[in-house]
Amino acid sequence: MAQSTVKQKIQWIENGGITSPKGFQAGGLHCGLRKQKLDLGWVYSDVPGNAAGVYTTNLFQAAPLKVTQDSLNQEQKLQGIVINSAIANACTGEQGLLDAYEMRKVFSEKIGIPQHYAAVASTGLIGEMLPMDKIKGGIAEIGEPEHDGADKFETAILTTDTKEKAVAVKVWIDEKEITIGGAAKGSGMIHPNMATMLSFVTTDAQVEANALSTALKRITNKSFNMITVDGDTSTNDMVLVLANGKAENSILSEEHPEWETFYEGLATVCELLAKEIARDGEGATKLITVKVTGAVSDEAASAISKAIISSNLVKTAIHGSDANWGRIITAIGYSGQPLDPNKVGVSLGTIPVVENGLPVTFSEDEAKEYLLQDEVVLCVTFQDGVGEATAWGCDLSYDYVKINASYRT
Amino acid sequence: MAQSTVKQKIQWIENGGITSPKGFQAGGLHCGLRKQKLDLGWVYSDVPGNAAGVYTTNLFQAAPLKVTQDSLNQEQKLQGIVINSAIANACTGEQGLLDAYEMRKVFSEKIGIPQHYAAVASTGLIGEMLPMDKIKGGIAEIGEPEHDGADKFETAILTTDTKEKAVAVKVWIDEKEITIGGAAKGSGMIHPNMATMLSFVTTDAQVEANALSTALKRITNKSFNMITVDGDTSTNDMVLVLANGKAENSILSEEHPEWETFYEGLATVCELLAKEIARDGEGATKLITVKVTGAVSDEAASAISKAIISSNLVKTAIHGSDANWGRIITAIGYSGQPLDPNKVGVSLGTIPVVENGLPVTFSEDEAKEYLLQDEVVLCVTFQDGVGEATAWGCDLSYDYVKINASYRT
Structure with missing residues (x-):
């Protein structure tokens, strides 16, 4: 079935x-x-x-x-x-x-x-x-x-x-x-x-x-x-x-x-x-979903999606509704997984921002509007295999710091 | 020499x-x-x-x-x-x-x-x-x-x-x-x-x-x-x-x-x-030094010190001058290194807060006063070997979020 x-x-x-x-x-x-x-x-x-x-x-x-x-x-x-x-x-x-x-x-x-x-x-x-x-x-x-x-x-x-x-x-x-x-x-x-x-x-x-x-x-x-x-x-x-x-x-x-x-x-x-x-993460204002497809294996896709969803820099950029895709690329690059950097694609929702490892022109206004929503999906595609994974997380906000700077006292 | x-x-x-x-x-x-x-x-x-x-x-x-x-x-x-x-x-x-x-x-x-x-x-x-x-x-x-x-x-x-x-x-x-x-x-x-x-x-x-x-x-x-x-x-x-x-x-x-x-x-x-x-990290107000001694190897000490210095929860606690040593223990525990949890010791500067894996009584006021300084040293001791390492980082503040939520725009 x-x-x-x-x-x-x-x-x-x-x-x-x-x-x-x-x-x-x-x-x-x-x-x-x-x-x-x-x-x-x-x-x-x-x-x-x-x-x-x-x-x-x-x-x-x-x-x-x-x-x-x-x-x-x-x-x-x-x-x-x-x-x-x-x-x-x-x-x-x-x-x-x-x-x-x-x-x-x-x-x-x-x-x-x-x-x-x-x-x-x-x-x-x-x-x-x-x-x-x-x-x-x-x-x-x-x-x-x-x-x-x-x-x-x-x-x-x-x-x-x-x-x-x-x-x-x-x-x-x-x-x-x-x-x-x-x-x-x-x-x-x-x-x-x-x-x-x-x-x-x-x-x-x-x-x-x-x-x-x-x-x-x-x-x-x-x-x-x-x-x-x-x-x-x-x-x-x-x-x-x-x-x-x-x-x-x-x-x-x-x-x-x-x-x-x-x-x-x-x-x-x-x-x-x-x-x-994930949506109720400390101080969170948004649910972030990272979908990775085309990786060499499910394990590689999983590691890449976790590297992105764990990046403070990605999380703060999404908090600020800033289409700073360079931080997504950076996280992919240090994930330690085998991949072809020249074949990577990145989309914010359905808005492509990177294709074949290079920036593509996109409307900043449209991207901003998308990122202002309270659910954001980051899609990363490779051409290395059929591995896929989805990870969930949240943005990093002032309130995260506030909550955690004084949890105990 | x-x-x-x-x-x-x-x-x-x-x-x-x-x-x-x-x-x-x-x-x-x-x-x-x-x-x-x-x-x-x-x-x-x-x-x-x-x-x-x-x-x-x-x-x-x-x-x-x-x-x-x-x-x-x-x-x-x-x-x-x-x-x-x-x-x-x-x-x-x-x-x-x-x-x-x-x-x-x-x-x-x-x-x-x-x-x-x-x-x-x-x-x-x-x-x-x-x-x-x-x-x-x-x-x-x-x-x-x-x-x-x-x-x-x-x-x-x-x-x-x-x-x-x-x-x-x-x-x-x-x-x-x-x-x-x-x-x-x-x-x-x-x-x-x-x-x-x-x-x-x-x-x-x-x-x-x-x-x-x-x-x-x-x-x-x-x-x-x-x-x-x-x-x-x-x-x-x-x-x-x-x-x-x-x-x-x-x-x-x-x-x-x-x-x-x-x-x-x-x-x-x-x-x-x-x-x-490290001291000038984005939004940082403090330099944090983590010293690990007595680990099974220098590599293990290095991994443990990095786990602690990388923890957002440790970094926010230090930002709030909160002696929340449980977060240090948690980071040690997920560092993936071999260690005897019953032999770990933790000090904030010279103030012991954990000995043999268990909390020790300490003056909250004294700890707070120490953590309010702009240089903080976290010492972690094991009885597993002679491995040692030192790592440096900074606290995680509101300003880190502010700087990174709008770096590009």
Whole structure:
């Protein structure tokens, strides 16, 4: 089946989110880690489900990630996830690890599941200990109706984000309606390979655990690992997916005739969340998409697109709506990939500015008008092969500096 | 001889620069590429001398670099260098290359030297053709006394720089006084591996050409390649050194008993120029030095120091004088180097903030006071080996965004 046909079968759910799939509940509350904003969130399923995770590559991996991996390593199943914002529980040593295990224990007891069916996540400041009394106080309130709601969950997991990030889609498999939903946070310390980003995906599909894990890794490489805000890869970030099977489809794996439909549904949710994170980058005013085609390989295309989307000079030029394509060429040139510089083409949207490695005449006014929009696409073409990739990021603004010059104080 | 003893023999020359060594003249003028500022500079020696160069690694290497390499490849000698600012002559194809050759020809005829004794350099906007009539008009005025002076040269090579960068030192070899001077430009698109940076070093020492070339490469790796402003490696940058022999010392090479004295003199000039470039990074208010010791190798130390100095989050935290050491730890963690996270130490100047991978209590006021200074040193220690490296950079400010959001327009 052609990919475009599959994509047509994916139906977007208006105002959908992490509890759109059957059998999931979520909530959030203020437990006192932040001054006023919600700072503790949770999501859980009526029944345990197959689950998979992808984790930061940062060497200083935070304690909650270790505990979550410990949970998943036992049966590849999860039933609930608890998350706090404000404090990352990273660089907190043995005590930090004990705290993350304690957080898992208290949460799993509260919702009545085995400890290894619970995952924990944290995001925020590095190097501070979690105030466990506040965390425990918050967990004790789970179940009280005033804290229920996917919207509260989406808010509680944010740090410097300016808006909630949630999405859900539907597909039909075995004549069953299958829903995939998700919520994410992350607007700074974001870069390919899992940055300060947390993303939680739920589905009521029944999916074989190893197939789910393989799919999540492949999809993450084309979605969450293709966004950058500032080039920093954080200590804390992860993507978790939980499939509780309540849609009662026949179990999905690569052999299932409708596997591709599920895969594209999951990919759509992850890509939409990733783009929302890029769009809400710290201080961002624009979503920038970089599309590379004709590279020697997908890997080369990926490296080139990331070099462009990571360039402070490209990001500031786009912020100023300045058609300074020389900076795009410069980033291509230092990407370290094999390419023929005399065959490169660059377009701003549909406006060609470079062809065969040389400038072409274009209307500055038209380019400016295009770059003033809040979504900008930079297209780079090579004639070196069939490799292609897309990366997402945002412009670099005064507000990025403002937010980050005083995050802690 | 211990390095410290050698360093004690290096004498700094107040207000020294590119014409401090015997037999060099320099100048600069306004030829019309920029509105008012000087935009054409030159330096030449009474006699040809051994010379060496290091060039950008960017695949889109600009035309003047190709021409300069062509000159040096013939006899490893130079006698004069001509530089324009405002237009980079990069991504200008066959015509750009012809223009760079023409610029070399007109300059060498004007000062009466063979063409292959002349080097050319350009810096500025990518993708525009050099207005050759203006360049030629400017070159025709070389020799008129009102354009003479190292200060004019230092000014003419600047782009967004806010100040001139020049330095000179003296050493004694064979009882002869030997002088090494230099001038540099560069404040944006600067990153390890030769960024938008031009650096010219002159000396009256007599030095064997291959020894000079080897020394320049080694020294560049520890000076110009250890600075970053924004992570971008430009198409145009190079370092050239010209040794005219007028000090009449016996010819220097690695076998000469005083080789190390000359080497350290040259290294001192390059390091001082590199630091000046970092300090004058676009929008910078502070010079940041990152010192890494105890890494598994010098290469690992170098990669770690560059990861830290390149982090937008570290740079904004220092801009805000915020002791946010978690961002330093994060950069160490994604540097990709082998290290024991439980043995890392971090100090802000002499204030320890992390020991054995865990936070230590420190006075926020004291740290703030330290970080408010205009020179900040971040020290990172490991217990993995004897590898060490130092990198230099600057903070990331509102003005960086302002300068780069509207560089072209």
